Amino acid sequence: MLIRAAGPDDAARVEQLVAEAYRPYVPRIGREPAPMAVDYRSTIETTDHVTVVVDESDDPVGVLVTVVETDHVLVENVAVARSAQGRGLGRRLLAHAESSALRDGLTQVRLYTNAAMTENVAWYPHLGYTEVDRRTDGGFDRVFFRKDLQPGSS
Secondary structure, eight states, X not given: OEEEEOOGGGHHHHHHHHHHHHGGGHHHHTSOOGGGGOOHHHHHHHOXXXXXXXXXXXXXXXXXXXXEOSSOEEEEEEEEOGGXXXXXXXXXXXXXXXXXXXXXXXXXXXXXXXXXXXXXXXXXXXXXXXXXXXXXXXXXXXXXXXXXXXXXXX
């Protein structure tokens, strides 16, 4: 599977796979998670920080949305289509964010997840992320993580 920058032609599929990945959490949260409300067409057209992992037919099956800050990279969204979950694609996308951070001279990646997404809360520490905060943000109960990177480690 190839990781590449998302293009305008990927927007509809990205929106579809994000909806598919996050839909199971709607009953837990009581509303759609924040990534389901993003206009991915606009995000792809106005930033170069949307990355997709594609299958053999160049169809996106995973997406990574990042924001480069002055001292870290923020992962705003990482989602994998339900049909492609369990194959390490989320891990590969996060590794891509970490490599990109190091390439840009940054040594920290930050991310957050909804507290109701207990699978994610448990998963990120296995990838080396440390929980640093829990708070209501944007109307959502979020858990914040960070990973300190060492040059040459990713």
